[in-house]
Amino acid sequence: MPARRPLRRPPTVGSLVALALAAGLLAAPQATADGGAGSAAVRIHDIQGTTRVSPLAGQQVTDVPGVVTAVRAFGSSRGFWVQDPQADRNPATSEAIFVFTGSTAPAVAVGDAVLVSGTVTEYYPGGEAAGLQSVTQLTKATATVRSSGNTLPAAFRLRPSSVPDRYAPDAGGGSIEKLPLKPASYALDRYESLEGMRVALRDAPVVGATSEHKDLWVTAEPHRDRTDRGGSLYGSYRDPGAGRVKVASLIPYAQRPFPVANVGDELTGTTAGPLDYNNFGGYTVQATELGTLTDRGLSREKTRGQKSDELAVATYNVENLSPKTPQAKFDRLASALVTNLASPDIVALEEVQDDNGTTDDGVVDAGQTLKKLTDAIAAAGGPAYEWRQISPVNGQDGGQPGGNIRTAFLFNPARVSFTDTRGGDATTPVTVVREGGKAALSASPGRVDPANPAWTNSRKPLAGQFTFRGERVFVVVNHFNSKGGDQGLDSRFQPPARTSEVQRTQQAKSVNAFVKQLLAVDRRANVIVAGDLNDYQFSPAVKALTAGGVLTDLVDRLPRDERYGYVFQGNSQVLDHMLTSGHVRRVDYDIVHINAEFADQASDHDPQVLRWKP
Template sequence: MPAHSHRRPAAVGAAAAAAIAAGLLAAPGTAGAAELRIHDIQGDTRISPLAGHQVTEIPGTVTALRAFGSARGFWVQDTAPDGDPATSEGIFVFNGSRTPDVKPGDSVLVSGTVSEYYPGGSAAGGQSVTELTKATWSVVSSGNPLPAAFPLKPSTIPGRYAPETGGDRNIERLALRPGSYALDRYESLEGMRTRLQDANVVGATTKYNELWVTAEPHENRTSRGGTLYRSYGDQNGGRVKVVSLIPFAERPFPEVNVGDRLTGATAGPLDYDRFGGYTLQATELGEHEHNGLERETTRRQSADELSIATYNVENLSPKDSAAKFARLSEAVVTHLASPDIIALEEVQDDNGSTNDAVVSADATLKKLTDAISAAGGPSYAWRQIDPEDDRDGGQPGGNIRVAFLYNPERVSFEDVAGGDATTPVTPVKRDGAVTLSANPGRIDPQNPAWEDSRKPLAARFTFRGEPVYVVANHFNSKGGDQGLDSRFQPPTRSSETQRIAQAAIVNTWMKSLLDLDPKARVVVAGDLNDYAFSPALDRLTDGGVLTDLVSRLPRGEQYGYVYNGNSQVLDHMLTSRSLSRADYDVVHINAEFADQASDHDPQVLRIRP
């Protein structure tokens, strides 16, 4: 949990005034309250009616302790609930960087200030966490049994995800309806002990020692055991993040893959986290049951098939370990069967994140192609265009760009001068044949839509005497978008506007090529950072100039990326009408696994031009 250095109490409403009048709450600056309980503090909305007020001698039992980091404290839960499912009986007592002198099973009386804390800050759009801060407490007795944990399962998680409200879309003021909405159910359990039994893993263990499980294992299930994010209305409310409060020396955090299970009980207080939303802080972890998920291998192309792949290699630079280059090489040679052309995304410059004037990526690409050759693959050549320094977004200093690898024994490439960082490439007729003004060349690189974003790279290859155009893309990221679990519903997708504009540029370029050659064989590929059902993909395929191949796969296979337990598609391969018989495959080797060479799965298609 992030440091609590920017805690600002929410405004105190009429409910607090009513509580004061009723004698349940002391007026600000005075002492004493009559029989105030945790459920009175939590209230039946997302914001405490007592926020900003001091409360005294709130009774409860300590259920869990966070004894590390700068957000230490403990969770306390009332063992005499009020029977209202909308009012939580648990709360976190924040103690800064000091380890509190309590232990689970202690019966305590806690005094402090009711606060609303927004992980990541209020502007991030997430939910708040009701807490007690500036707290003091006394231990009444020890060794008491913990309250029973609320079971998270299909019958307790509503199918609808979130309420909606007009105007500012802020759902904080709405009364919680835990029987109607998944987000309301989780909010009504904030701070309380919850439990999942035999939990299915839908998001692999990350480097931050967290994983994702689902309370609804049959919800939009993928073919390999994940949960498919298939529309803006299918948020998959069963997803819950799991972290551990158990010391790792006592119980190492499990390294799990999608499709594995945590058998038995996984239990602890329910918290809210900036990175992932509602989070079970486990004091009990189920046993890791391996499902034996294997990395996929695509078939090799036949002699008359041209194979084209796309792969986001995640900030690849010469500074990366030999192990990463070996893993990427294994993916190319073994799992992708040495494609004839590869569109790469996130290729960094020759000194990676060092923020200087270096923009060349020859050293990066040489190290990769040498590793592929050493792994038994072809001796790939490469083509790319160096970006302007610090103009294409990504990691500062990294100068990420898209690039092509191609096998010169299978594919020929005619270099046409004129392509650089700022000159647009256009389809032209030359000597009676359609070609490109530069090969390779960037599409409309000075258009404002590409500000702080990678510019598409178009190239014309020849396979068995036939020209094939490939456009490599890496659209702007989703940074700044509100999360699915936002307190604003529906959440704002602010980054989408730029991707729609980028898609329109590529679509217009495609139409200009097809105007000259209606039968042009074109593959548009890359990390588009958006879904098959998104407005950006609608704009890219406008007029039927392109077909998004992921939509042709069985529904349970339409993904290549896993985020917060949702299996989804961000990388795409699209083809023009003349390539209607493409054989397409998402090759699952990364996204579902704790051990990743990249967070994206590569994709490959095979065509007969």
């Protein structure tokens, strides 16, 4: 493979110099930072500097020259981007900056050559405590228009040769703010060196579907770590997809509606605009030019039906389902269970809310929620599912306040029987007993280890005992604590801290210990552990869950480019899992892609199903 050429921004010669002269941008003797007589003229690259924080932060600057490249005239963060066509020779220094005007619409237009005065500030999206990087900007600013209709500086092209494969420098968990930027070495440094500047992507593959906020994710590396359906695979902590950037739009909606794209589609042609940074996705192309959406025809998958001698078990996070949820969502979930998942014999559900949803009045039962779902399944031509669940103590299991989310089982009594054993409630731990030489549950359904501090403000696992064709089967459905509070992949702290991981690892150890109890009584016990673990197949939590070889994570048996069922910030990743004990062999496992890659979702999770022949 030929050696890569040194990375550098497009040269500033000829026409750009002429443009700067014509616009009056080369003559700026008043552009000074407040520092006393004799201060040198200040240009944007002087403000941006060679690290993430401006060397002039907190200072006043006067008559800084540039050309307006984009205007944000809506929202509470209005302002405009100004870029200096007279670039320096240092690729680490950005040539553009955002001028913040607050709630006031900017009084400039794209193409205006301006002299801007204001205070240099570092803005931390989400607040400094959120751990994200800062945006260097000018506030309390005034602008003098010198000329209009000027040609804009050429956009920097984001592509494999200009975006390094390595994502971020390693500071041992400390801040990278004061480290010299190395845009040829790290993707985050490359993006930071372009902060505010015009950037462009050509024929950009969509790796994160259009959201309700009218944005999507693309990748500048179209041939690296792609899934079998066109996404960007998140396969390890060290490789979080360096080419991913978000695309939003500055184009008025009436002039150009934002494209509704699914993963695998493409923004054909050029997508360009200033490179922004925010707390809803990090580096974002604020597009002033959008490529044309090319629909690649992504379809929703359907798994095969189970054979008469196969037990089919599924897991599905139904995302805050309650009787207040629109009927259309119940119908879509039901249709998916019947058609796309082929009516599994057992369904492990997560995020089932109580009977009045987020109304916080002490109601904890979920009978109406589950009845509405099973009625919809029957109406869709599915089986007459029964359900089993245990209501939590009010307000003790996390999730949306008042919602009292919990895990639950659906099962088809025509295919599988549930062993009802009294004694299970919100606070009583289920234990393993010996019955006829085999393992059995002291309560079914029963909660696993509910008093363990690992489950504080989190959903407790639900264990159930089933029988299929004479075989006793134990299913444990889980919903581990969320990733709330973790630092983002693009954090100024590298590597980012994953503080929520500590609790999930303790939760995994709790479930692992319960499975060991089952196997200690009967080493041939058929155990299936399923649910939303909120963690990756390579995480410490999943390693703790499978410790001692008591469980096998089935996702590891899939081809690498199929190991995902959730898409976040353009990363196709694994959060939901199905694991089996050693006696559950000859398993056919499928992640059924019907939600996560699509702009139109019934849930943000894809369901999974395994089929097992005892």
